[in-house]
Structures are given as structure tokens and as C-alpha cells.
Amino acid sequence: MSKYLLNEKCKHEGCNEWSHSGYSTQRALRKAQLNRKDYYCLRHKNPNLLLNSENTNNIQTLVCTKSEHGKFWKIEGKDRLDSGFQHGNGYLVYAKDVPEGTRLIVESRIELP
Numbered sequence: 049m050s051k052y053l054l055n056e057k058c059k060h061e062g063c064n065e066w067s068h069s070g071y072s073t074q075r076a077l078r079k080a081q082l083n084r085k086d087y088y089c090l091r092h093k094n095p096n097l098l099l100n101s102e103n104t105n106n107i108q109t110l111v112c113t114k115s116e117h118g119k120f121w122k123i124e125g126k127d128r129l130d131s132g133f134q135h136g137n138g139y140l141v142y143a144k145d146v147p148e149g150t151r152l153i154v155e156s157r158i159e160l161p
């Protein structure tokens with residue numbers, strides 16, 4: 049059970065979303081406070097990924113990349129390796145199951161009524 053709570057409000061002006069994280073020790077809470085960055089809710093962390101009436105589709109491409117620790121997915125054009133497993137509605141894919149250089153193209157689209 050979490051005895052120590054860290055409550056953070058989204059830093060985006062006018063947003064009322066909060067994050068509530070719990071820690072079992074005061075030491076863990078202090079460590080989290082020291083390492084924390086400004087909190088932004090999902091809506092404001094990656095606003096270009098948010099689908100709405102003005103933005104009805106997105107495409108994101110990940111590339112299977114081999115490192116000393118195995119194969120991982122990496123967002124095309126970025127340096128940071130992501131997970132070795134990606135999933136969403138309608139797909140599951142392990143980087144270890146495909147050749148290095150395989151591109152995972154995830155397209156999302158909403159159709160307004």
C-alpha cells in the first residue's frame with residue numbers, strides 16, 4: 049500500500065488533469081521528487097498524436113534496430129530505443145521475430161460522422 053503520494057498538476061496552461069503516484073517509503077517519494085520533470089497529461093505530452101476533429105490521422109514508423117542487448121523498436125528519426133515489443137488494437141509484434149531494418153508502420157485514423 050502506498051503511504052506517500054506525489055500529486056502533480058499538468059503544466060499546460062488551463063489544463064486540470066492531475067497525476068497521482070504512490071510510494072511505500074518516504075525515501076522512494078524523495079527520489080521521485082528529485083528525478084521528476086514537469087508533468088504533462090497524455091493530451092498535452094504529445095499533442096501531435098492526439099486525434100480530434102482537426103487532426104483525423106497519424107502515421108508513426110518504427111524500425112527494428114539491433115543493439116548489444118537484442119532487437120528493439122525505434123521511432124524512425126529518433127535515437128532512443130523503445131521496447132522490443134509493440135502492440136495496439138489489431139496488432140502485436142516482437143522485434144526479435146523480424147529481421148533488423150523491418151519497418152513497423154502504425155496508421156491511426158478517425159472518421160467523423
Ligand SMILES: [Zn+2]
Binds near residue numbers: 063064
Ligand atoms: Zn494537460
